[in-house]
Amino acid sequence: MHVWKDRAGFEAEATTWGVRRAVGIEWDEVEGEALRALQPDLSPDYRFAVRVGDSAHCRDPGGYVAALVAHAERRGAGVVKARAVDFTFSGGRLTGVVTEAGTIPAERAVIAAGIRSTDLAVRLGLRVPMESERGYHVQFEGLDLGPVPPVMIQDRKVAITRLATGLRVAGQVELAGVDARANWRRAEVLKTHLLAVFPGLAEAIRSARAVPWLGHRPSTPDGRPVIGRSPHPDVLVAYGHGHIGLASAPRTGRIVADLLVGRAPEIALDGFSPARFDGFGGI
Ligand SMILES: Cc1cc2nc3c(=O)[nH]c(=O)nc-3n(C[C@H](O)[C@H](O)[C@H](O)COP(=O)(O)OP(=O)(O)OC[C@H]3O[C@@H](n4cnc5c(N)ncnc54)[C@H](O)[C@@H]3O)c2cc1C
Structure with a gap:
């Protein structure tokens, strides 16, 4: 599920979603109360979503x-x-x-x-x-809370997924070269986004053990x-x-x-x- 603060945010991305439509990807639009019912913990700041049908997610990549x-x-x-x-x-x-x-x-x-x-x-x-499009995630170990299906917060460029192993927030791109040391402040940034988008989960998130990770997305021009x-x-x-x-x-x-x-x-x-x-x- 991809979420925006309002429909205008979605419409501003019409070109990309048009490409998806052209290659056969289908989705439902979800707004207001219907969105609240599907994602009760999501911040009320986010009022528009699309739910992509015929899709799946991996609950334990490792x-x-x-x-x-x-x-x-x-x-x-x-x-x-x-x-x-x-x-x-x-x-x-x-x-x-x-x-x-x-x-x-x-x-x-x-x-x-x-x-x-x-x-x-x-x-x-x-x-x-x-070049490596470096990306970070933070996993809150063992936390069986959070969105189902996973959500991509479009304006923050983060994905939040409830995995078999915990709640994970991942995303963003850092261009710093392959061998540069990890900048774990980026993991803190991800946590800040998670707390802003799911404020009701703050207590559980703060008391869980947070494990950060840096990975490489091998990307061509x-x-x-x-x-x-x-x-x-x-x-x-x-x-x-x-x-x-x-x-x-x-x-x-x-x-x-x-x-x-x-x-x-x-x-x-x-x-x-x-x-x-x-x-x-x-x-
Ligand atoms: C934060 C983040 C989120 C992501 N989310 C998604 C997602 O939601 N969905 C998705 O599809 N992808 C996602 N990706 C991208 C995905 O992780 C990469 O595209 C994928 O891992 C690339 O696979 P790979 O096998 O080419 O490389 P890798 O997974 O990097 O594996 C390469 C392997 O080769 C080994 N190796 C390297 N050099 C040598 C050598 N000289 N000799 C022998 N072995 C060697 C390494 O040790 C490693 O085991 C994400 C990436 C990041 C960083």
Whole structure:
């Protein structure tokens, strides 16, 4: 659910919502008492919302990823925890991925290392411009309170979600480079927004243990990921999903699996090709 102080706020974003409508996303508009009934704890300052139908949210992102790994292992995948640093080739074909724990023999590889993918891609002569849109969240551990469904507070650019593990407020963008130290004042800012939007939960929020987190949204200049072949045909790339990597990963995974076994992917990949950037060099 996306909320605004009034309908005018929604109408000011007509262009973006028009794009959503054009690609088939549907929603209900909710105002006044109807909104109060759905979100009783929401501040009365927020009087207009849209509820996007046919959607879902993940109640435990960390648990979800861990379960995917466990599922892959049950299907025969092996997990090696080591930093990859380079590739080895022989006769123009990939022979291995060099890691800090040794070289793993490989005939195909996929670079899917989030914001750190660039370090590996340059080993292949690929220069995709990418920057971290750093984002913070604060989770109030174990707090089983707050909005259902989650709300995106449009004027504050924060999302508030009741997770299986606690109440989480997340969002905003900080452009400070990948390796800069976390600025935990940003987590305080998020907490201030949460208290302003859900004032009735203030006591519970203040007495819960607050755990802050900083993450990286790996973002390209045109906002689209790079999915496809690197300058070396045996190495694929799948990174740069910015704000929507969790939601779009399953689709990207299916496309990459198709490319790995030589099947035609289900969509045309021209718009996602790393070659759209100038730095698509040779090996
Ligand atoms: C505050 C915040 C809120 C967000 N909310 C949402 C949301 O609501 N919905 C959504 O879809 N997305 C959301 N995102 C974006 C999402 O988190 C990212 O798009 C996603 O994590 C990118 O996935 P990835 O696998 O490419 O990279 P990552 O999740 O960063 O994973 C990369 C992995 O590669 C490993 N790695 C890095 N370098 C190497 C190396 N050299 N060798 C081996 N391994 C390496 C890392 O350790 C890591 O495990 C949010 C992000 C932030 C910061």
